Amino acid sequence: MSDLEISLEEGESGGRYFYREGDNLAEMTFSSAGHSLMIIDHTGVPDVFRGRGIGLALVSRAVEDARAAGKKIVPLCPFAAAQFRRHPEWADVLNR
Structure with missing residues (x-):
């Protein structure tokens, strides 16, 4: 969907997807609930990135x-x- 280089850091209980450009960082954090459920709990995009998707x-x-x-995903954010x-x-992929 996008040509941006989105990176993933993941541990046993969750992780984050992030995009870095210079000193600016946008990220979306998630928690894992078992092996089959991802709970998105926060998305942070600095103003410098606003409007870029x-x-x-x-x-x-x-x-x-x-x-x-x-x-499945639970989008709490x-x-x-x-x-x-x-x-x-x-x-x-939406957990209902």
């Missing part, structure tokens, strides 16, 4: 990875929840 790229990458791993409402094609 970086927040959407972070959530999109999580959706792609969840699909590939057979996981208001930004992520709004993106799920805007993208009904992501319904297959």
Whole structure:
């Protein structure tokens, strides 16, 4: 969906997707609930990145990875929840 280089750091209990440009960092953090559920709890995009679709790229990458791993997503973060409402094609990974 995007040509931005979104990186992933992951541990046993969760992790983050992030995009870095110079000293600026945008990130989306998540917690893991078992092996099949990802809970997106925060998305932070600095003002310098606003309007460039970086927040959407972070959530999109999580959706792609969840699909590939057979996981479901709980979008607790208001930004992520709004993106799920805007993208009904992501319904297959939305935990209802």
